[in-house]
Amino acid sequence: MSSATVEFSPWTDPDTTPLISFEGVTKRFGNFTAIDNINLNIYPREFFALLGPSGCGKTTLMRMLGGFEEATEGTITIDGQDMAGIPANKRAVNMMFQSYALFPHLTVADNIAFGLHRSPMPKSEIQGRVDEMLRLVQLQKFAKRKPHQISGGQRQRVALARALAKAPKLLLLDEPLGALDKKLRQETQFELMDIQETTGTTFVIVTHDQEEAMTVASRIAVMDNGLLKQVDTPDRIYETPNSVYVADFIGDVNIVTGTATTVDGDATQLTWAEGVAPIKGMTGAQVTQGEPASFVIRPEKVSINKSEPEASNKVQGQVLDIAYLGNMSTYHVELPNGQIIKSQTANNRRIARRDITWEDTVWLSWTETAGIVLRD
Amino acid sequence: MRRLLIAIPYIWLLLLFLVPFGIVLKISLSDYALSIPPYTPQLDLSTGWQGFAEFWSQLDMENYWFLTDDDLYWKAYLSSLQIAALSTFFTLLVGFPIAYGMANAPEHWRPTLMLLIILPFWTSFLIRVYAWIGILSNEGFLNQFLLAIGLISAPIKILNTDIAVYIGITYTYLPFMVLPIYATLEKLDGSLLEAAEDLGCTRLQAFWAVTVPLSKPGVIAGCFLVFIPALGEFVIPSLLGGSDTLMIGKVLWEEFFSNRDWPVASAVAIILLLILVIPIILFQRNEQKQREAGN
Amino acid sequence: MRRMTSFNVVSLTLGFAFLYIPMLILIIYSFNESKLVTVWAGFSIKWYGELLQNEAFLDAAWVTVKVGFFSSTIATVLGTMAAFVLVRSGRFFGRTLFSGMIYAPLVMPEVITGLSLLLLFISLSVDRGVFTIVLAHATFSMCYVSVVVSSRMATFDQSLEEAAYDLGCTGWDAFKSVTLPIIAPAVISGWLLAFTLSLDDLVIASFTAGPSSTTLPIKIFSSVRLGVSPEINALSTIIIGLVTVGVIVASITSKRALVRRQQETV
Known part of the structure; x- marks a missing residue:
């Protein structure tokens, strides 16, 4: 696909x-x-x-x-x-309505045929087209049912078939x-x-x-x-x-606000707190040097370690919370200035074997291309 | 506690609804007599079982045969059915556009419109019928108006005709038609009409293909709510109808109060009920179906 | 997709004109000087004066109010009980008959109800008067009350009552402190409906009234049979006025109550 x-x-x-x-x-x-x-x-x-x-x-x-x-x-x-x-x-143009808007007084087949009866299609061909649509959504057996006699998922497919019937x-x-x-x-x-x-x-x-x-x-x-x-x-x-806005709307994201100090082609550095190294990330749309900007990074791109790693971006913090989701865990790590960064790791080991727990001091790190600096 | 709660309304209804009804049935099987009360046989409980047996043997269907013999009665039944059916049709004709208009009105108007429909229902029925006497009479406002605009040259007789009865029933029972239709139209999912248009219908076609069939339960309920009481109507035919307006409610009243023939009046009542059973059962079925569809 | 097309505007205008013009004419001509009710001869309130001096009308009005008050009160008590039985009592012997007897009077032609009650009173040799009309009205109004109250009871959350039991209420206690306050609006509208039905009723009252207990509708009916009269117009205007004020006050109060409830739940 x-x-x-x-x-x-x-x-x-x-x-x-x-x-x-x-x-x-x-x-x-x-x-x-x-x-x-x-x-x-x-x-x-x-x-x-x-x-x-x-x-x-x-x-x-x-x-x-x-x-x-x-x-x-x-x-x-x-x-x-x-x-x-x-x-x-x-x-x-045909529409599939949110409520499906299936006509409750008509059968599944009649619902699908509804638009065809109001099209130039000859009467003799309508039945064939309805059957074709019923096959497409695998509802051949339900042609004679009324909308209230089928399940929600089946209704959804009837609505789709009805909207597609007129091609x-x-x-x-x-x-x-x-x-x-x-x-x-x-x-x-x-x-x-x-x-x-x-x-x-x-x-x-x-x-x-x-x-x-x-x-x-x-x-x-x-x-x-x-x-x-x-x-x-x-x-x-x-x-x-x-x-x-887009970063925040789609999926989970960490946002660190600061100032874009050096913009050098694809690489930008963001100063975000005193006494810590600036964050290195990709240059996002319309970022200009010296302007306020935000660094955004997805939690799964942030690594979490107990010992200090080799990386271009690394910060130290304390584990505040752990959300165990089964296939993965999200760690909420509080940095010394109060900023919280989420790190997500796949749980490819059993829970008892993992060594990070609440209130542990940990290192968070990410690569220079993992996050992006965007204009506020 | 629970028994008492059931018993009190139960006994009340048995005594004041079922027993009286049994009495009507009994008297309808009795004979007319010049006595007080004007029928025979009288049940005399002091004579015990034998008296009851004798009483029982004297009951017969004679009054019912009488009703079939005299064509006044079956004509009155037929005419009641006809008047009730036609008035129901006219009420639908007037009521549907009102209900449709209400359902399409902006939402903040609807409570007021509802109130305006219900308000006449709370005012006296008698007064609402009475109001039409002044309008429909030969010197009435309608004739004055029609003469003034030159549509007619001499007053036309409307009061004391069947037409006046149609108008009266349509007017007084209009809320019963409007409310159930409005209820179904208001529930109608607007996206169904959009879907119909999306699939190629014009607005008028969408109205016939979607709105009309989906308002059917409301239309049926409204028709029964008008038809059933209209069939036994007494006030409207006696105030607005003419002497030749035959409605069974009026016949029953006259049989009872003018002729004092209680047994025949009772038989008339029993037959009227038997006729009513059919629309009532149909009405119940319609309601049942609507409830099931609602779930 | 609601559209206020010109068709809708026209049908609403014509419809409401049809509903209200007859009543407006009635009201306007109650202030007519002339005895002829269809010819305008100047403004006057003399018919109201005459009406207030007409003993027969005043007596009838008093009888009607008495009958209405007592019958609707009895009907409300019985109808609420019946609603409780219908909604909450589950199965019991003769339940079908019971619900049949509740619904049948709603569709029974008034002439038959009236006739059957009259025949009952005669066979029991009860003297007809205010008492018999009250009994008759209470019987058919209780069915309306029970329909109104039971529809409210059917929609309210039964776990509220269960919570009351759980917190130590006895049956009566739970009814008084939980059920009744919740169904109170329905009970009140049931009472109002019963009262209006009683005030309005001509046919059943005609059958069950005695010579000394003429109600207003009986009085109006007998004078209306002789034709239109300005006094009746005046009386109608008073009744329409009272009902209009009553209905508007009731709808505003219930709307306020609704708004308050919504605010409380938010």
């Missing part, structure tokens, strides 16, 4: 025409600006995730694609066509897995990816679950307050966030 996504990168090729493009799109509700001057291209066959906390504008952005909201300013084009004034029922150019998924429990959600994520690949449809998914976005998406747009904070592949969003 991952090798396929690496090769698939139309956004790096200037010759590809995007399927969707937002140009200077703004959406206001009264005085409230939900979407603030957004420019974004989404390419054919992408699995694109809009990620952000609730109220960040991701749902509004998607509803504008579906035709449920009109942009206040700017243009949205899908497949080269300006979408202004085109109602939802005239768009080659839309673009499928919008609004928190599609939010109602499922964790285990089912993980299974379904892979199913979604398979279906996306088989049908070759462009998917735009809205989610607040970063793990979900990381798993399914070819690219992620992190949003906050109506703005796009970063649009990038999952690994780049995680490894090289362009702002403290």
Whole structure:
């Protein structure tokens, strides 16, 4: 899977025409600006995730694609066509609703056929298409059931089949897995990816679950307050966030604030406390020498040792807390100035064999390229 | 303690609901007589078992045969059914758009709109019927208005016709229709309509494909809530209807108070109940189904 | 996706006009000088004066209020008990019959209820009067009260009662200090409903009333049969006014109570 996504990168090729493009799109509700001057291209066959906390504008952005909201300013084009004034029922875009919005009075098969009956497809072909969709989501046995007679996971698949039945150019998924429990959600994520690949449809998914976005998406747009904070592949969003906000939103992170003292190409040093060596890290976006900046580093990139290690970045501290998660443990280490740094290590030894415990004095260390210095 | 709690309302209802009902049944099997009370046989418990046996042997279905013989009665039943059914239909016609408008109104208006629908229900039924006498009479406001705008050239007779009864029932029972429909429409998930539009429906198509079928339980409940009481209605036909407006409630009243024929009045009541059993059972089923769907 | 389209505005306007214009006409013409109720002849409150001097109406009003008060109070006690039995008593002998007897009066035509009670009173040789109307009204109103109260009881968390037992309450104690305060709003609205039903009832009262116990609806009905009269308009205006004030006060109080509850839970 991952090798396929690496090769698939139309956004790096200037010759590809995007399927969707937002140009200077703004959406206001009264005085409230939900979407603030957004420019974004989404390419054919992408699995694109809009990620952000609730109220960040991701749902509004998607509803504008579906035709449920009109942009206040700017243009949205899908497949080269300006979408202004085109109602939802005239768009080659279908949506999978957060609540699934399955029609409770219709059977599973009739739900899937609903859109087909309102399309140019001849009546005689509808049954075949419905069967095909039922096979795709493996619900052949449940065709005659009503939505309330099937499980949550099955309902989710009916909603997907219904939205895909009309073979839309673009499928919008609004928190599609939010109602499922964790285990089912993980299974379904892979199913979604398979279906996306088989049908070759462009998917735009809205989610607040970063793990979900990381798993399914070819690219992620992190949003906050109506703005796009970063649009990038999952690994780049995680490894090289362009702002403290993105770093903090995605996954667990240590943040050390200070001043960028020397900026030398890719390497930057951050002075963060008196009497300690500056932290050496990668130069992040828009860092300038002498300005306040933050060093961010993922806990799994911080090593923890009882004896002093050989490393370019090392600090000493005291173990405050240990969170045992089974496969790994997170150590909360308090530095002399009160700063707390988290270090995460895989538990590849049994618990009794590990030697670090509460109140131990330990050394934390990391390499020069493990963390990144970002402008505040 | 628990026994007492059950016993008190139980005995009350037995004495004041079930026993009276048994008496009606008994009298419906008795014969009319010029006496006080005006029926025979009378059960005389002092004569013991023999008296009871004799009493029992004198009960018969004669009044029911009488009801089938005289076409006044079955015409009255048919006409009641017709008036109740048509009024229910008109109430639906008026009530659905109101309920729909309420369900689509901004959320902060809805409690006020609800209050406005319920308010007339708390004011006297009699007064609400009475209000229409002044409107529908020959010199009434409706005729004045229609004459003034030149739609008619002479007053038309509306009061004391079946039309006035339809208007009266529609008016007084409107809240019973609006509230259950509003309840189903208000619960309707807005994303279902969006989904319908997303799948290619126009707004009107989405209304027919989604809103109408999903409001069916409310519509059915509303129709029964209007139809059942309208069938036995007495006040509206006697105040707004004409002398030829036949409704079984009115017939029963007159049989009892004017003709003093208690046995026939009782038989009329029993048959009315038998007719009502069907819609009541259907109504119960609808409610049951809705509860199950809700779970 | 709620949309307030012009269709909705029009249907609401027409609907509420249909509901309220008849009553407005009634109110306006109660201030009419003329005896002719459909011709406006200037403003006057003389019909209110005449109404207040009409002994028959005042007597009837007093009977009605008495009947309403006593019957709704009895109905509230019995109806609350019945609701308790329906929701909390589990299975007992004759339960189906019991719930049948609670729900049947709700759909029973008034003419039949009235007729059957009258025949009962006659066969027991009870003299008809205020007492018999109270019995009749209490019987059918208790069913409404029990429906209102039981729907509230069905939704409240039974573990609250269990907690009360757990903390040492006896049955009555738990009812008094936990259940009753929680169902109190429903009990009050049940009482109001019973009171209104009693004030409103013509048919059952006509059957069960005696010659000396004419209620207001009976009085209004007999005079309305003779046609529209400005005095009745005045009386209607007073009743509509009282009910409107009552309903608005009740809804504001219950809304406040709701807001307070929400604030407490936050």
